[in-house]
Amino acid sequence: MGAPKQKWTAEEEAALKAGVIKHGAGKWRTILKDPEFSGVLYLRSNVDLKDKWRNMSVMVNGYGSREKPKLAPKRVHHVHRQDENLMSVVQSDEDIPDAKPLPVSSAALPVVNPKRTTVRLDNLIMEAITSLKEPGGSHKTAIASYIEEQYWPPNDFKRILSAKLKYLAANGKLIKVKRKYRIAPTSAFAERRVSPLFFEGRQRISPKIERDDFNILTMSQIDLDLGKMRTMTAEQAAEVAARAVAEAEAAIAVAEEAAREAETAEADAEAAQAFAEAAMKTLKGRTAPKMLGSILGGPSGRFELDGKSQKERDELHKDIEQLCMQQAGPGYLAAATRMHFQRTAGLVQEIEKLKRQLVACTRDNLNLQEELSEAYRIKTQLAELHQAEAAKNMEAEKQVKFFQGCVAAAFAERDTSIMEAEKAKEKEESMSQKFNEIQQRLEVLNSDVLEQKRLNDALESDLVKQEEQIETFKKVVNKFYEIRQYSLEGFEDTSWDDKCACLLHDSEEMWSYNDASTSKYISALEEEVEALRNSLEKLQSKLQVGLEIENHLKKKVRELEMKQVLWNKMVTTRIEELRRYHSQHRDQITSLLGEERSYLKSIIDLAEEKIKQFDVTREQNLELCRVVKLQENKFGDLHTSTDADSALASKRNDEGSPDIVADKEGNLSEGLAQALQEKVSALLLLSQQEERHLLERNVCMALQKKTEELQRNLLQVTNEKVKVLMELAQLKLEYQQLQEKVGSEIKQDFLCDNGERRLSNHERDGRIRNLLKRTYLRRWMGMLDSGNEAQTSKSGAGSFSGKRSTDMDFARMKIENATLKESMESMDHLISAIHRLRLALLKVKESDTREGTVSGLPVALDDIISEARLVKIALGSSLPISWSAEADDASICESFHNRLTDIYGEHSSEKIDPVSAAGFEMVELLILAGQILKDNKTIKGS
DNA sequence: CGTAGGGTTACAA
DNA sequence: TTGTAACCCTACG
Numbered sequence: 001m002g003a004p005k006q007k008w009t010a011e012e013e014a015a016l017k018a019g020v021i022k023h024g025a026g027k028w029r030t031i032l033k034d035p036e037f038s039g040v041l042y043l044r045s046n047v048d049l050k051d052k053w054r055n056m057s058v059m060v061n062g063y064g065s066r067e068k069p070k071l072a073p074k075r076v077h078h079v080h081r082q083d084e085n086l087m088s089v090v091q092s093d094e095d096i097p098d099a100k101p102l103p104v105s106s107a108a109l110p111v112v113n114p115k116r117t118t119v120r121l122d123n124l125i126m127e128a129i130t131s132l133k134e135p136g137g138s139h140k141t142a143i144a145s146y147i148e149e150q151y152w153p154p155n156d157f158k159r160i161l162s163a164k165l166k167y168l169a170a171n172g173k174l175i176k177v178k179r180k181y182r183i184a185p186t187s188a189f190a191e192r193r194v195s196p197l198f199f200e201g202r203q204r205i206s207p208k209i210e211r212d213d214f215n216i217l218t219m220s221q222i223d224l225d226l227g228k229m230r231t232m233t234a235e236q237a238a239e240v241a242a243r244a245v246a247e248a249e250a251a252i253a254v255a256e257e258a259a260r261e262a263e264t265a266e267a268d269a270e271a272a273q274a275f276a277e278a279a280m281k282t283l284k285g286r287t288a289p290k291m292l293g294s295i296l297g298g299p300s301g302r303f304e305l306d307g308k309s310q311k312e313r314d315e316l317h318k319d320i321e322q323l324c325m326q327q328a329g330p331g332y333l334a335a336a337t338r339m340h341f342q343r344t345a346g347l348v349q350e351i352e353k354l355k356r357q358l359v360a361c362t363r364d365n366l367n368l369q370e371e372l373s374e375a376y377r378i379k380t381q382l383a384e385l386h387q388a389e390a391a392k393n394m395e396a397e398k399q400v401k402f403f404q405g406c407v408a409a410a411f412a413e414r415d416t417s418i419m420e421a422e423k424a425k426e427k428e429e430s431m432s433q434k435f436n437e438i439q440q441r442l443e444v445l446n447s448d449v450l451e452q453k454r455l456n457d458a459l460e461s462d463l464v465k466q467e468e469q470i471e472t473f474k475k476v477v478n479k480f481y482e483i484r485q486y487s488l489e490g491f492e493d494t495s496w497d498d499k500c501a502c503l504l505h506d507s508e509e510m511w512s513y514n515d516a517s518t519s520k521y522i523s524a525l526e527e528e529v530e531a532l533r534n535s536l537e538k539l540q541s542k543l544q545v546g547l548e549i550e551n552h553l554k555k556k557v558r559e560l561e562m563k564q565v566l567w568n569k570m571v572t573t574r575i576e577e578l579r580r581y582h583s584q585h586r587d588q589i590t591s592l593l594g595e596e597r598s599y600l601k602s603i604i605d606l607a608e609e610k611i612k613q614f615d616v617t618r619e620q621n622l623e624l625c626r627v628v629k630l631q632e633n634k635f636g637d638l639h640t641s642t643d644a645d646s647a648l649a650s651k652r653n654d655e656g657s658p659d660i661v662a663d664k665e666g667n668l669s670e671g672l673a674q675a676l677q678e679k680v681s682a683l684l685l686l687s688q689q690e691e692r693h694l695l696e697r698n699v700c701m702a703l704q705k706k707t708e709e710l711q712r713n714l715l716q717v718t719n720e721k722v723k724v725l726m727e728l729a730q731l732k733l734e735y736q737q738l739q740e741k742v743g744s745e746i747k748q749d750f751l752c753d754n755g756e757r758r759l760s761n762h763e764r765d766g767r768i769r770n771l772l773k774r775t776y777l778r779r780w781m782g783m784l785d786s787g788n789e790a791q792t793s794k795s796g797a798g799s800f801s802g803k804r805s806t807d808m809d810f811a812r813m814k815i816e817n818a819t820l821k822e823s824m825e826s827m828d829h830l831i832s833a834i835h836r837l838r839l840a841l842l843k844v845k846e847s848d849t850r851e852g853t854v855s856g857l858p859v860a861l862d863d864i865i866s867e868a869r870l871v872k873i874a875l876g877s878s879l880p881i882s883w884s885a886e887a888d889d890a891s892i893c894e895s896f897h898n899r900l901t902d903i904y905g906e907h908s909s910e911k912i913d914p915v916s917a918a919g920f921e922m923v924e925l926l927i928l929a930g931q932i933l934k935d936n937k938t939i940k941g942s
Numbered sequence: 943c944g945t946a947g948g949g950t951t952a953c954a955a
Numbered sequence: 956t957t958g959t960a961a962c963c964c965t966a967c968g
Binding site for chain 3: 006007008047048051052055058
């Protein structure tokens with residue numbers, strides 16, 4: 001609850017004011033809903049608006065926040081009657097029920113008049129009643145007529161008068177008796193200046209003067225104030241009002257004081273009155289004596305009289321009775337006269353005494369009466385004072401109320417006038433706006449009118465034109481009609497309308513001269529023309545193209561012709577050349593043919609001679625036919641000109657070449673002998689070669705046999721070896737298990753020792769493997785060496801001494817081949833074993849997944865795993881052969897003493913060839929799979 | 943729900 | 956301490 005949560009901004013205040021002006025105060029919701037102000041006042045509620053307006057109006061009115069609410073209801077109350085006469089305002093304050101808005105008389109009178117009239121009206125009424133001096137009071141009409149005579153009253157004087165009379169009657173100033181009004185006694189004392197008993201002029205005059213002074217003073221003051229009020233500001237008015245209220249409150253206090261005093265005085269006066277009455281009674285009873293001895297009466301104390309009065313009164317009564325009886329009874333003269341005289345003397349004495357007493361009493365009485373009159377006087381004075389105070393009080397209250405009403409009315413009036421002024425301003429603005437709009441509209445209309453005029457002129461001119469056109473049209477129509485009539489039948493002169501109708505009713509065909517056929521024809525022709533034109537263009541283009549092509553072709557033709565000419569020339573020259581060449585060649589060929597013929601003849605002769613010569617040696621030739629073939633292969637540089645029998649040809653060739661050589665040398669006999677010798681030597685050579693060839697072939701055969709045999713041996717050996725290896729692996733496994741058992745038993749003591757043993761175990765494995773390898777190799781080497789020796793010995797003659805190294809290479813190759821083959825075999829074996837194991841494993845797995853039987857499976861798995869281990873070991877032992885062949889060439893010589901190299905070999909066995917490595921890995925994987933299956937089994941079983 | 947009036951309270955002079 | 960401005964509460968139609 002922060003104090004001023006949201007201060008009102010000037011904008012919001014302005015919006016609120018505008019909203020109040022627009023919709024009026026109190027219509028907070030509508031102001032809020034108004035889109036004009038909702039943007040500004042969106043965070044204010046209607047209550048907020050109301051409060052703010054209240055605060056603002058409070059500030060504007062100048063009233064404190066505390067004073068305002070007191071005035072507020074009255075303001076509302078007076079808003080309706082702000083134009084009323086002030087008299088009626090006063091009346092309304094007196095709660096007169098029929099108080100209605102009265103016609104205004106103040107319009108003619110000054111503003112200050114009403115109060116004066118009302119106040120003076122009281123005096124006027126009093127004056128009228130007193131001056132009329134009617135015994136039972138004056139009638140209303142009489143008073144009215146009197147006042148009307150004396151003064152110039154307002155129009156509705158009678159009603160005001162009646163109201164005023166009522167008010168005065170209710171107030172106690174007048175007494176209403178039988179519709180007649182007379183002045184009330186209290187005021188009568190003052191007004192009529194009648195003092196019934198003892199009234200002193202000094203005391204009489206002063207209250208009236210005072211009251212009149214007061215009245216006049218207050219009235220003038222009121223007038224002054226009212227005059228001021230019309231001009232003074234709100235603050236001043238408030239000040240004055242506050243002062244008036246203070247004055248009124250003071251007057252009320254004074255009046256109350258006076259009333260109290262008057263009450264006490266009245267009580268005193270009543271007491272005095274009662275006493276006076278009692279005194280008067282006694283006085284009445286003694287009228288005569290009083291009259292007689294009025295002068296004699298001695299003064300006596302008032303209190304004395306008070307003390308004896310009762311007794312004396314009784315005695316006096318008795319005396320008076322006796323006197324009356326004596327006077328009434330004349331019979332008792334003598335005695336009675338004596339007694340009477342005696343008693344008369346006593347009585348006279350007593351009378352004198354009584355006279356004295358009476359004088360005293362009268363004096364007392366006078367005193368008392370004086371006192372009484374004094375009391376009366378005081379009482380009246382007090383009453384007057386009280387009345388005056390009351391009146392003043394009333395006046396003051398009235399004034400206060402009147403001021404309040406005035407102020408409220410003035411403010412209300414001002415508010416309304418402000419509102420009206422604002423409304424009027426608004427209206428004026430709106431009117432000015434409207435006026436502007438109207439002016440604008442007027443201008444627009446003026447311009448429109450001008451435009452219309454222009455248009456009108458244009459239209460008139462158009463009309464004239466149209467009429468002219470119509471005339472021409474009429475003429476046209478007439479012409480057409482005439483044409484029509486001529487075309488149909490005789491011309492009939494009819495009215496223009498009929499002509500028009502007639503022409504309009506005619507069918508279109510009648511007037512369509514160039515319809516259908518013609519137009520179509522024309523269009524067709526046009527189309528044709530178009531098509532023709534198109535085709536013409538096409539043709540032209542084509543023609544151009546054709547021309548171009550023709551030109552091109554012409555050019556080509558010219559070129560070709562030129563070429564043809566050239567070619568012709570060339571052909572002719574060439575043909576001539578060819579002819580020349582041909583003739584030359586023919587001559588040459590003929591010469592050559594002659595030469596050849598002679599040569600052939602000589603050869604044939606020679607051949608015939610030789611045939612005869614070599615008939616003897618034909619057998620030999622037949623035997624050596626194969627050898628000749630071999631010779632052909634060796635000496636592949638023979639002629640292939642003539643083809644004859646293979647045997648013959650070969651023979652001839654064999655012999656031909658030396659023949660030709662011999663022929664070239666020219667010596668037949670010597671040449672023959674030499675040829676024969678050469679022939680013999682050649683034959684010898686041939687036979688030798690033949691022999692060698694046969695030998696070699698035999699050797700080859702033997703070698704092949706040997707290799708086959710060796711292969712068989714190898715297979716057998718590898719099988720045996722694998723078996724042995726398996727056994728060995730088994731043994732090794734057992735050994736290892738035993739070792740592990742031993743190791744577990746004495747684990748604590750021989751931990752490092754166990755490691756050593758394992759190392760040695762590894763060493764041993766490597767050693768065994770190496771041993772196997774070495775033995776194999778040695779064996780192979782030995783065998784090969786012997787074979788090689790045999791081969792060399794068999795070849796004999798020792799002619800090929802340089803063949804040793806090549807033989808060694810060959811042997812090595814062979815060794816390698818063999819070792820590779822062996823390893824391949826072993827690998828094959830091992831791979832088949834692995835395959836078998838894998839299949840077994842799969843079977844086990846299948847049976848496992850299918851049946852879920854626990855029994856027997858672990859055993860099978862164990863078997864598979866152990867077998868796989870064996871295979872692995874075998875593989876590991878068989879593998880090194882492959883590398884030993886290439887790497888251990890030098891280490892072959894070091895036969896058995898290679899324990900260190902074993903270790904190294906073991907180390908170097910890590911770089912085995914990829915195929916064996918793959919096999920190794922496969923075995924490993926197999927073992928792993930078996931292990932995993934076994935583990936799964938155990939887990940399932942658990 | 944809208945309006946009016948009375949009352950309360952934080953803040954500033 | 957008092958006045959002001961904003962807010963809250965309640966009654967009424």
